[in-house]
Amino acid sequence: MKHLIQHGLMFGNLFHVSSPALVERYNRALQHLTGKTTALTDFHVDISGYSPEIGDELGDDLYLNHKGVNRQFILLSTEQKGAPLLNAQFSVNRDILRRFIVDNERQLFALTATDAVAGELVNSVFEIDSPARLFDIHKIQIEADTTKGTLRHAAHLGALVDRFKGEDDGWFDDVLIAEMITTAKQTGDITRNPVTLKHEAFGQDNFWTAHFGGLYLFQSLAHPALIASGTKPTDELPIKYVFDLDERSRIAKFLDYNDLVEPVVKARGVDGEAILRQKMDFIAADALAAKGHDLTGLHRSKLRRLTAQHASDLPPEYEGLAAMLRWADSGGKWPRISSEHPAYFYSLRAADTPDRDLVNMLLAELTRLDIRQLFICHKALFYRLYRDWPEAKRAYVVQFLANEYAVDKAGARDALFGHEPDMSGDDAPLGRAGMPKVRARDRLVERVGPWGAVTRERSR
Structure with a gap:
């Protein structure tokens, strides 16, 4: 594989993490998400913050993607939006991460200036132990915050401000005012610089997954089907048509009908x-x-x-x-x-x-x-x-x-x-x-x- 790497055809466009500040932020986020840290002082990360060097160090290529479900991510810079997604278990994950970064680029730029943003692509399934579980996945939500909880504190401060403005005796509530001042030291002035991220739900009805030898699921089409790269699943599935790659005529008709x-x-x-x-x-x-x-x-x-x-x-x-x-x-x-x-x-x-x-x-x-x-x-x-x-x-x-x-x-x-x-x-x-x-x-x-x-x- 070295020829691919030398020509930038493998592990290309990864984000280089080399400064002590970025390494320290990465370790804080990694500890927050997984309870682990890295001893490396120089490594590369993909769009999700996964590093092949750290994966090798930990002996776990899925250290940010436990059981291949609900991928976690660490953002050190908005520049990661141009990086690939390595070890992808679902075809839609990179597009979701890139869209999240682009939609929130200004806020993420400000947040990553002093801290890492850590989060997770969350769906309703935490373990895929059978192909039937794939049919329970319909949308992906993104949960994210800095390692210091900036967004959580900002939301709390917003609620305190609403109380202060809405309560008749807010001006005389010393405990409330003291809590507002303490929280504002962590978030800054949220009235001038609101700290929020758009957390859009992303649909996931048609996708590829690496699970079970590779499966292509098309469930929102007029003529839905599941296509297996390897052996066809033998489980009872909530879909009528299941093909493998050897069933060329059936796949051709499926593509044509839709x-x-x-x-x-x-x-x-x-x-x-x-x-x-x-x-x-x-x-x-x-x-x-x-x-x-x-x-x-x-x-x-x-x-x-x-x-x-x-x-x-x-x-x-x-x-x-x-x-x-x-x-x-x-x-x-x-x-x-x-x-x-x-x-x-x-x-x-x-x-x-x-x-x-x-x-x-x-x-x-x-x-x-x-x-x-x-x-x-x-x-x-x-x-x-x-x-x-x-x-x-x-x-x-x-x-x-x-x-x-x-x-x-x-x-x-x-x-x-x-x-x-x-x-x-x-x-x-x-x-x-x-x-x-x-x-x-x-x-x-x-x-x-x-x-x-x-x-x-x-x-x-």
């Missing part, structure tokens, strides 16, 4: 053909590395020449995408390939829905040879698979991600997963009779899907 995906070649605002070519390069690199070819420093043109020389070694995923590319690029024969074909899910991306990131994560797991989508959308799986790749593939992947992805992460994500406005409306170029111009190819894709095998029926 309008969760769209063909890459139909996607607005992206170069679908270029994306298909890049996916084919990734698939070819995997096949060539497995055959012992050295891919070090291999540029795209040389890779494609080498691919042509070893065409017989290419897997069906490559051949399927090649057929799609011929059709998209030059009007070749329509590729009638079913959803059972290994290339099918490579032709799709998530549609513009609130569950876009979760769907792209699922697609990354279904298309593991697309190393770019795997790295962007499912890092935990990427790192796990990386350990078993041949050295030739590791070198190729690190070179590609460092040279072509990391230099413009935002641009790459937008090119792959961004969504342009629907051009079938008023802004679309007009053809005869004032109707928007729609290519015959787009109409065909809309009618039958990218391969023509998944029906558009709305009943099961």
Whole structure:
């Protein structure tokens, strides 16, 4: 993994804790949350305050996430909002933490100037001992305060001020006034500088969890389902449809029934053909590395020449995408390939829905040879698979991600997963009779899907 770390592809963008003041604040917060402290004087933390160095020191990678539920966090700086979330047990946790920091950035900036803010992502479940318990999770609340209880004291002072103003003899209550003065020494003037944080409840109906080998739960859709990365749960669950990753046709129908995906070649605002070519390069690199070819420093043109020389070694995923590319690029024969074909899910991306990131994560797991989508959308799986790749593939992947992805992460994500406005409306170029111009190819894709095998029926 050292090559990933050296190129900033693992443990990148972590917040560096090195000053004695920050270490002391971190230890206060860590003691407050877990009863533990660290002897380290220099370490890095993610968006939640988890440190891989401290995890190694304590022999516990979940020291801020006991049993993988109700993640605790330590904020030393609002700069942590740009850090990743390591050892994530739920797909929504990083988004919730980032939104909390952004929504309260001004207040958190002031609070972390003198203290650490410690808290917890709280839901109604404290232990997930069976898959059925996942269905009890519907929203996440954030509880947070400084280690000195600044927010708690501010709320108490506010109540005292209300009493002082509301009681007829408040001016003569020496005990009340003395308590107000004592509390104000801890909080400052809350009338001029109110100390409050927005504690919004975040919905969590559709999510991925690392529990039970990895599960994707879609329970708020018109056609809900649970999809297991490993063995399907055998427990009785409050959901009708449960799939595993081998049930490709059922997953394809689930995605289609809920309008969760769209063909890459139909996607607005992206170069679908270029994306298909890049996916084919990734698939070819995997096949060539497995055959012992050295891919070090291999540029795209040389890779494609080498691919042509070893065409017989290419897997069906490559051949399927090649057929799609011929059709998209030059009007070749329509590729009638079913959803059972290994290339099918490579032709799709998530549609513009609130569950876009979760769907792209699922697609990354279904298309593991697309190393770019795997790295962007499912890092935990990427790192796990990386350990078993041949050295030739590791070198190729690190070179590609460092040279072509990391230099413009935002641009790459937008090119792959961004969504342009629907051009079938008023802004679309007009053809005869004032109707928007729609290519015959787009109409065909809309009618039958990218391969023509998944029906558009709305009943099961």
